[in-house]
Amino acid sequence: MFLLSCRFDASAAKLFTFKAVENNDKKPKTLLLATARTSQQTSILGQTRVFTEECDVDGHNLDWYKAVKGSGKLLLKPKTAEEVSAILTYCNDTKLAVTPQGGNTGVSGGAIPVFDEIILSTSQMNKIISFDEISGVLVCEAGCILDTLNEYLMEKNFIMPLDLGSKGSCNIGGNVSTNAGGLRVIRYGSLHGTVLGVEAVLANGTIMDCLSLMKKDNTGYDLKHLLIGSEGTLGVVTKVAIQCPVKPKSVQLALFGISNFSGVLETFKQAKQNLGEILSACEYMDQTAIESVVRNLNIRNPIGDFPFYMIIETSGSNEQHDEEKLNTFLEKIMADGVVQDGTVASDYTQIRSIWELRERIIEAQLLDGFVYLSDFSVPVNSFDRFVHDVQNQVGDSGTVTGFGHLGDSNIHLHVISKEYTPELLSKIEPFVYEWTSKKRGSVSAEHGLGFKKKDYLSYSKSESVIDLMRNVKSIFDPNHILNPYKVLPDKK
Amino acid sequence: MFLLSCRFDASAAKLFTFKAVENNDKKPKTLLLATARTSQQTSILGQTRVFTEECDVDGHNLDWYKAVKGSGKLLLKPKTAEEVSAILTYCNDTKLAVTPQGGNTGVSGGAIPVFDEIILSTSQMNKIISFDEISGVLVCEAGCILDTLNEYLMEKNFIMPLDLGSKGSCNIGGNVSTNAGGLRVIRYGSLHGTVLGVEAVLANGTIMDCLSLMKKDNTGYDLKHLLIGSEGTLGVVTKVAIQCPVKPKSVQLALFGISNFSGVLETFKQAKQNLGEILSACEYMDQTAIESVVRNLNIRNPIGDFPFYMIIETSGSNEQHDEEKLNTFLEKIMADGVVQDGTVASDYTQIRSIWELRERIIEAQLLDGFVYLSDFSVPVNSFDRFVHDVQNQVGDSGTVTGFGHLGDSNIHLHVISKEYTPELLSKIEPFVYEWTSKKRGSVSAEHGLGFKKKDYLSYSKSESVIDLMRNVKSIFDPNHILNPYKVLPDKK
Incomplete structure (x- = not known):
């Protein structure tokens, strides 16, 4: 939390x-x-x-x-x-x-x-080294800003395989070190799949050259994966080679209002079956989340009030085909009574205004007081139960709301109260970690453990696995000079 | 080699x-x-x-x-x-x-x-443990046969994200341990992206529970990636959780004859730009490879003789859309003179007979004598140069042929001679490894190092990286009981 x-x-x-x-x-x-x-x-x-x-x-x-x-x-x-x-x-x-x-x-x-x-x-290591228009492989220094890379690629009809709210500031090296997730994981997968190579400097100054530009490389243990998501505790990422997808020619967005959670699950299932290869985002927001954006930021909700909302995005290579697929899907889920209302956007302004309902939730919630933020992976069918159980746990002392990347089983569960109190915190923690652990979820889906969550690692990993992680740390950084007090919990 | x-x-x-x-x-x-x-x-x-x-x-x-x-x-x-x-x-x-x-x-x-x-x-650990039709996550024991899993999933409208020639026999645990590649990497990515969780038993008997079912899990170092591709030298994979894509509703195949290698590259580039999200395989074969299949196995080549051939497969959710995309693509590359001849198949029998031209190459070559097999990643634009340079190197003592997963920069370069001779081998090795190394390629794209290629690891990885691998090995298997003499080269 x-x-x-x-x-x-x-x-x-x-x-x-x-x-x-x-x-x-x-x-x-x-x-x-x-x-x-x-x-x-x-x-x-x-x-x-x-x-x-x-x-x-x-x-x-x-x-x-x-x-x-x-x-x-x-x-x-x-x-x-x-x-x-x-x-x-x-x-x-x-x-x-x-x-x-x-x-x-x-x-x-x-x-x-x-x-x-x-x-x-790493901010001054910001050069793009190469881009291969045939293979789609970009090689760049760690300090390149994600959006700068994306702009560069867009001119060549490619895009970066990840998209984050912080894209205007975040560095690709930081993205790799955090294993940043975001909106496009459902389509292009995680950085463990798209990052082909990493150059990193280890604690003793060794430059670890795992900067393969090849999609397939089965030569020994794939050590770059240890760097991906290790949050700067095993090495400093200095260069990245990443597989970039072709820029979609058509992007469309639909916002749905849904009256019960089983409808949310059915919409997701139908979207995968009917939209298949063009599905590029599947986001979920509960009523409390949307209501705060509308009330605090004066952003218009184009459909009425519903207990649940979903945003479905498609990206494809043929606008007419994508429109047809989306319309067929919409007709089916409306006719089946799965979704109660919805709107579709295909021009840039409409698309941006719908995305604002999702992307500005935290900003809106902060205007209501103190926000206990979190980021979990739990089975999608338990999203709503999670929010209810935490609400029962905290009672009147806070309002619990859930939203996130439903397509990736990734929920951001926030508790909002007028001000911070240790009493409320003690109701939330360790309850949420225990809850997640019982579902075999992850206490950090995409944010990482950093300093704040390191002591909760044992809710997602066994002691023997954590011990192995400690052993890995001592191989890469025997003096523990790299990013101390992060990721690994103190030994008991 | x-x-x-x-x-x-x-x-x-x-x-x-x-x-x-x-x-x-x-x-x-x-x-x-x-x-x-x-x-x-x-x-x-x-x-x-x-x-x-x-x-x-x-x-x-x-x-x-x-x-x-x-x-x-x-x-x-x-x-x-x-x-x-x-x-x-x-x-x-x-x-x-x-x-x-x-x-x-x-x-x-x-x-x-x-x-x-x-x-x-692992053959008797062959139970399917669970499949979630909403998330598409399959959990099974390591000994499940790939094709059995695929058949099971097909009934539920899903498929396995990997497809290999050996699918009727290979086990998913072996696939994970080898980081098997195959035909679908271009579409669904490698196992580092699709495998969500691994349970493995370490040398000392510890059961390493990294069997996450969650797509996003940023809780410490992602140790499962060390098991993926470590060929049984770090642990015995016992269970696997894998993200499975929805079964495509439409599959189409095109075989092209191309008169020069720049046309091969242009076809690949255009396929990515025009077929985008439905492109599911992009294979390459030179004339020597196809000629041996036709001659030795009496399989029909439906188009004439060409120096180069490509197979492009599409998989999508709407047959009419896919056909339209494929036709538009075909018209463009034919009109531009990129491709000289081609044929398209959409029914099962036609599709299978075209795939045979690709999948039975090794079987056909073995009928010509001794085959020096190999599997490399090199930049796609150097495939043809690689074959030529090796042919120049071996002269009249062997016939060199190249084919493979062009979409993944993965070439299988074979040298065929009447019989095995150490002289020919010494012409081939270490020449091919040096060649690959100069291109920053991989001396093992998808086959792994095993026993045969372990001594060539240094052509793709530096000594400091190999030393790190040795350190990792001693954490996981301090007595070196697991699969000795494999993957890591002997210390000099």
């Missing part, structure tokens, strides 16, 4: 033996800062890419939702994998902790220092 | 300290065999699932192409993960080597004992 407030657990520090960058009036005494000032000392980065002033560093100490705050004093912006390697070699030798950071759009506190770890930003 | 002959390197044995099962007139003295005969001793498996007679074991000592032969004396067929756990616990404690085996359809010698390792067959 994410809290929109800062609540770091200082006790975590006891368990880690890193020597943080010295914080005093003088500049930190690291090789990194021995720049132009002292010509005898070796410099890794130029003076313009080493930051110690609060005005430069502060933004990198605060996360996307302004919910967690670190105390980093030193921000580095390397431009190449070799520079990252030199930095990490030095940090590993001197046991300095490092927090890698991409676009800083994570919501689990994974990219923010817990104390004063050195912030290693 | 695979040889259709047996050439095990006995020197490998020096590097591994396993104690093989005793091979003498008496039964091996293992707990496993202390069955009903001696009631005081504990039995792990019933008498009917422990095999020591040559007639029972021999078939498991010989691989798919009858190219490699092991000397296993003991074959075990556990029925549950708990039985596998008990077997491996015992073998780990007593340092007995074990070779896991699925349907024994691998072609890299990965599932065959090198000496007399215990053969652990």
